[in-house]
Amino acid sequence: MVVRITKTDIAKRTVLKVDGLLQAADVESLNQEWACAQGDVTLELSQLQSADLHGVEAIHQMIQRGARLQGLSPYLELLLSTSRATTFGPQ
Structure with missing residues (x-):
């Protein structure tokens, strides 16, 4: 499966789907x-x-730059938290 990135500008914010x-x-x-x-x-x-x-790291970097996450599945939540602990140590 390929990725699709859709940008929507709403007022003073941007949603990247x-x-x-x-x-x-x-x-x-x-x-x-x-x-x-x-x-x-x-x-x-x-x-x-x-x-x-690489995708997980990109998401982590965007979070560090202030991005908010929306619609995160339990699997992706676990993937992000596990990779963060592995990369940066326990939080």
Whole structure:
């Protein structure tokens, strides 16, 4: 499955909806959409099936830059929390 990134600007915020499988090859596209975003950014991940290590790291970096997550499945929540503990140590 390929990834699809859809950007929607609403008032003073941007929603980046990520569908499919976020892989290393897709991270640059996601970062480009982030760079063009206006105001606060929300990552809508309800249709994101999975992410490889590079995709997970990109999401972590966006969180550190202030992105909010929306629609996170229990699987992705576990994937993000597990990878964060592995990469950065227990929080």
